[in-house]
Amino acid sequence: MTARFEAPREDSKIEAAAGPMVFIVEDDVSMRRSLTNLFKQVGLNAVTFGSAREMLQSKLPDVVSCLVLDVRLPGVSGLDFQSELAKLNIKIPVIFITGHGDIPMSVRAMKGGAVDFLTKPFRDQELLDAVLAAAEQDRKRRSAEQIVTHLRSLFEALSPREQEVMKLVATGLMNKQIAAELGLAEITVKIYRGHVMKKMRARSLAELITMAATLGFRANRTEQT
């Protein structure tokens, strides 16, 4: 092991993508500070906001993250903010903390998909456990979502005809039937089908069917509702 050049360790501009991020929406300044300290101590990247609006206005980085949210906030309440995030299709896992909670509040939060609902005072470890669980949940969701996003982009790169053919192939129709359905010659369908396999990078019909299923094309009447 001779001494050699290595990539510098202090390139703090890259580390943004390192660990999970924790967003904190909390109006109480001292609480905010203590939360931030807690997270920094265990190496978590924490970013704080004083209100829901503040957080919505800043553009959130696209990394594994979770949200520690106070229920009682100036302006929109934490619970309403949770609904709002859902409506905006922002799927960040939420951990509520509150000093003045009640049961209906916690139930509403949990129904809304919250990871946890902690009442002050709580032990640091409780919050950290919740944050870690939330981050893990977000990581899984992202990795699943990334797959369908990738597939969708491949699919959208298909020509319209190719897309139609792919859908019908996934339905289980034969080339002949697809041709009839689309008013084409069978040979044409075969060619588009070949394009589909190449462009979707499917190495077998089984893979293509699986992709189609992932994209939400239903093959048969296996399930509904």
Next chain:
Amino acid sequence: MTARFEAPREDSKIEAAAGPMVFIVEDDVSMRRSLTNLFKQVGLNAVTFGSAREMLQSKLPDVVSCLVLDVRLPGVSGLDFQSELAKLNIKIPVIFITGHGDIPMSVRAMKGGAVDFLTKPFRDQELLDAVLAAAEQDRKRRSAEQIVTHLRSLFEALSPREQEVMKLVATGLMNKQIAAELGLAEITVKIYRGHVMKKMRARSLAELITMAATLGFRANRTEQT
């Protein structure tokens, strides 16, 4: 609106399979009675138990149902009972009711998958709404489960060799490759494959692949964990 004959309302022997059933586990006798009355009034079939053990000992009918569960019970607590049901793989939706609840309790219940957590006193309508939602949830779960159960029974009716072939077909292998994998002649694989299609009642490869996916056979590395 002329008077006309209608199906008789009193055929109580058939109605067992009619609507959803509501199980009630509650030790307080007067509460039990009032709950029963409430459900009867809206045409729901209610069955009560005084404790968790009582309910576990009676054999539950296999119909759409839900469980209204008091948190504070003699013997096992409602929350422990919920865990126990999960461990026993009994997936009945649970609605908690309690007179002496706190937030950690409700959070644990909701994390455990409870549909709702109501504190006494609650409005009748609140409980009814929860029960209806729970029943609907159970109905969906059952209909989904029934499909995989059916598929599994078809799959298990295959001979061992046929099962192996089906798995490999679902993987996207060609007959030739399957033959090599299993040390068979290609023609043999073709024949088993034909059996698989018939016995699984698949009318196309696409359907078979979908079935295999439903049964949990993964085709490619599309997703994990």
Next chain:
DNA sequence: AAAAGAATTATACGAACGTTTGGGGTGCAC
């Protein structure tokens, strides 16, 4: 205007699939 890509079809051929017909053998249950 030329290039590029889409949509479309034809002819042709080889590979893969599916089924039928007709055999072999084993092992178990009645």
Next chain:
DNA sequence: GTGCACCCCAAACGTTCGTATAATTCTTTT
């Protein structure tokens, strides 16, 4: 021991699939 299910294979034939070659038309991009 006869029947039955499973296991295994072959020859043969027809169908379906996949791809290559080649061509026409249209639209869009450069």
